[in-house]
Amino acid sequence: MDKNIKILIVDDFATMRKVIRNILKQIGFENIVEAEDGVAALKLLKSQKIDFIIADWNMPNMTGLELLKAVRADQDLASTPFLMVTAEALQENVVAAVKAGVSNYIVKPFTAEVLNEKITKILGG
Amino acid sequence: MVSEDILPRARNAFKQALFEVMEKMYFVFLEPVSEEGLEEGLHAVEVGFSGPWEGKITVYFSPDLLFFMINNVLGLEEREIDDKVRIDTAKECTNMVAGSFLRKFEPEKAIHLSIPEYLGVQHLKKLQGEFTLTMEAERGRISAAVSFYRAT
Numbered sequence: 001m002d003k004n005i006k007i008l009i010v011d012d013f014a015t016m017r018k019v020i021r022n023i024l025k026q027i028g029f030e031n032i033v034e035a036e037d038g039v040a041a042l043k044l045l046k047s048q049k050i051d052f053i054i055a056d057w058n059m060p061n062m063t064g065l066e067l068l069k070a071v072r073a074d075q076d077l078a079s080t081p082f083l084m085v086t087a088e089a090l091q092e093n094v095v096a097a098v099k100a101g102v103s104n105y106i107v108k109p110f111t112a113e114v115l116n117e118k119i120t121k122i123l124g125g
Numbered sequence: 126m127v128s129e130d131i132l133p134r135a136r137n138a139f140k141q142a143l144f145e146v147m148e149k150m151y152f153v154f155l156e157p158v159s160e161e162g163l164e165e166g167l168h169a170v171e172v173g174f175s176g177p178w179e180g181k182i183t184v185y186f187s188p189d190l191l192f193f194m195i196n197n198v199l200g201l202e203e204r205e206i207d208d209k210v211r212i213d214t215a216k217e218c219t220n221m222v223a224g225s226f227l228r229k230f231e232p233e234k235a236i237h238l239s240i241p242e243y244l245g246v247q248h249l250k251k252l253q254g255e256f257t258l259t260m261e262a263e264r265g266r267i268s269a270a271v272s273f274y275r276a277t
Contacts, residue, residue, distance in 0.1 A: 013217040015210060019150070019198050058220065060240055087224025090235045107228075108221045109149040 001123050003028040005051035010034075010041040010067065011085070012059045020054060020085075023112045027119070038062025042070055045077055052119070057086035057093065065096060072101040081122045085110075135230050136256045139182075139271060142225035143260060146218060147267070151194040155260035155267065164266060168211060169244040170219040174227060176236035180273040182226070183254070184219040185247065190265025191215060216241040222269070 007029055011017045017034045024032055033050070035041035037059050044050065053071065057064040064084050071077045084097050084105040097105055103122045106115060140157070147153040167185035174180055186194075195201055195214050219241045227236045252259075254270030 013213045013220075015195070015199065015213040016217045022198070058238060058240065087220050088236075088238055089224075089228055090237070092235050108224065109146045111149055 001120060004031055006031045007052045007054060008033050008035060008041060008044060008050045010055035012037055023115050026112055027116045038067035041067055050080060053080055053082045055084060057084055065100060068100045068102055083118055083122060132256050138229035139226045140258060141229055142222050145225055146221045152197045153194055153262045155262055158259050158261045165248050166246050168215045169247045170215045170241050171244055172219050172223045172241040173239035174236050177234045178236055178273060182223050183270045184222060185268040186215050187265040190262055190267055193264040212243045216243055
């Protein structure tokens, strides 16, 4: 698994972004950028190459699902792996995310091991 | 109003959710306290839920518990922590507790959460809700009040 990939964390809570960033660093990923919502994330995705997206579901302005749909609809971004983070593991949300092309999802609260497992699974490492 | 027989199950689910979130995400271990002795200046966050059950969850964090949580996950010292970090931490924690609670309480039903709202620093004499609970950590306390508006 390539640990030099650039990972984008999208979450409206700065503390959660830092928590995920710290876990990613523990796992060995150093190349990390952040966005506070889907709108800011899309801007970032258009301006630089991002290899992996970790996005929260429940955000103001643009939800994680809306961001996922926008990413999958853009031919330059469509193949970017997308890990959805959610506090609600609702069946209908999971189905909607899978339909929209999510790579995997993780339910909060999660441990570093679980996040590592999900990323490894997506990247096929 | 909800039927009385639901409340013990809901209370137990909430307690388990609180333990899970605080231990997994913030490395804080809680103990139930028999007396709900509320401290002054609690940071309060409210989140609504809707679907087959509707209501709201309000979580109250004592300042020293909030610092303990932030210090544990971000390694920040008191002087490095501003209001934004405090509010963010309290909101995110409440969001996770609410999500975990609803998953445990009604795993088969789709209940949606609102975006958590910070209510500011509050000085309470008593918690109001269908059920309430207070837990103590190594440093500080956390209290919660859960209200149901409607059950369909």
